[in-house]
Every structure is written in structure tokens, then in C-alpha cells.
Amino acid sequence: MPELIRLCTGFDQREAVAFHTFYQSVMEKSSSPVQFMPLAINTLKGYQETHSDGSNAFTYSRFLTPYLHNFEGWVIFADGDMVCLADITELWNLRDPSKAVQVVQHDYATKQTVKYFDQPNVNYPRKNWSSVILWNCSHPAHRVLTPTFVSGSSGAFLHRFSWLTDDQIGALPVEWNWLAIEYEPNPNAKLVHYTLGTPCFKKYAQTSMSEHWWATYQRLKQGFEVEDVSSTPRS
Numbered sequence: 001m002p003e004l005i006r007l008c009t010g011f012d013q014r015e016a017v018a019f020h021t022f023y024q025s026v027m028e029k030s031s032s033p034v035q036f037m038p039l040a041i042n043t044l045k046g047y048q049e050t051h052s053d054g055s056n057a058f059t060y061s062r063f064l065t066p067y068l069h070n071f072e073g074w075v076i077f078a079d080g081d082m083v084c085l086a087d088i089t090e091l092w093n094l095r096d097p098s099k100a101v102q103v104v105q106h107d108y109a110t111k112q113t114v115k116y117f118d119q120p121n122v123n124y125p126r127k128n129w130s131s132v133i134l135w136n137c138s139h140p141a142h143r144v145l146t147p148t149f150v151s152g153s154s155g156a157f158l159h160r161f162s163w164l165t166d167d168q169i170g171a172l173p174v175e176w177n178w179l180a181i182e183y184e185p186n187p188n189a190k191l192v193h194y195t196l197g198t199p200c201f202k203k204y205a206q207t208s209m210s211e212h213w214w215a216t217y218q219r220l221k222q223g224f225e226v227e228d229v230s231s232t233p234r235s
Helices: 013-029 061-068 088-092 140-144 147-152 155-159 210-222
Strands: 005-010 034-039 074-078 082-084 101-103 132-136 169-171 191-193
Touching (some): 005 013, 005 061, 005 088, 013 034, 013 082, 013 210, 034 061, 061 074, 061 132, 061 147, 074 088, 082 210
Parallel strands (some): 005 034, 005 074, 101 169
Antiparallel strands (some): 101 132
């Protein structure tokens, strides 16, 4: 039996269709069983969101991932504005027990000053590192990531993984967090991240690599276009 992959994904009601499309893409490609955990703010009992500068509902709560899994085992965290084009088992198999986290270590300056919902899109150190995280939840350094600690810590501290030393942060191949629009189209991308805006938003409907999102969405939509048999007489 293949090992169970635990996947924790940010959920924001304003782009719920993106969340479900992402899960569709994971299920289509995975050769391993996947346990999905939506990171929805209304389910996080004991956590008080005090930040006011987040661009989505899970900007800060993602750092509760080890806590929510009892500081045990491994978990993948991913933003909800993505599509998976490869078997997520490949990402799971990159786990390095010598690291506390593994991330794609982007080093770029954004091409756009505004992103979805007309929010400012600013440059900062380690931008987008936290959008895909391979968490080693058992690593002792994560024990500080309690609801109180996360609620009271700044975005700069958390998104730069400042509770860790640099040697505790492992690198992942960039194909596992390919930034659409920011980067050129890549036929070898394994996880496409629509960081500026998911194609479900009109402004980003026909942007770079959006065809992958729309193809997945159409397959998801087909699952709802079934014949209504509720009123069919039974023999």
C-alpha cells in the first residue's frame, strides 16, 4: 500500500472554485492516497487572527500546520491558487529528514505592483517561499508555532522562516512552485502557482499558463453536470 500523503491547503471563500480545482488536479495525477485538510479559518479553534495585512484568509494560519498535526510526521502545505500537473508523490518523495522545512527558494522581483482583489503586490525577502512548504512537523524547532505565537508574530518573521536557521531550510526544485506570469511558461512545471490571480478572476482568465487551470476546471465541472434522477419514478 502506498504511503498516505497529507496535504494541507489554504481555503478562502472568495476563491473557493480555485481551491476545489486544485484538489481536482491533485487527485487526477496522484498514485498515492492523499488526505486533504482544508485550512479554513472558521475551523481553527483556539486561534485568533489578529493580523490585518494578509492577502487571503490563510496568510498566517499556514504556520499552524505542524501544530494542527500534533507536531508529528510530514505534511505538504500549498496555497489554493494552483494546479498540479504531476504526481504529488514525486514531491512527497523529496522529504529530507535533516531539514525542518523544504521550499522553492524563489529569488525574483515581481512584474506587477497589483494582484487579485486590487491588492498591492510588494517585493520582500523570500517572497513566495511559504506558498509551498514540505513540513517536517516533528522537527523540534517547530514547537514554538503555537496559536498564540503565530497570532503574535509579524508577517516578515513568519514568511521568512525566522524561527529557523538557514541550514534548517531545504530547497525544492522550482518546478514545484512555478509562478505563472512572473516566470515564463514552462512545459516542465509540476505545480503551477497563479500567485498574481487565479484564472477564475476575469482579469487573469487568459494569462500565462491559464490553459492548465481551465482544463482542470472543466473536468471538475463535468462532475456536477450529471442527470438529475431525484424525480425518476422507481419501479
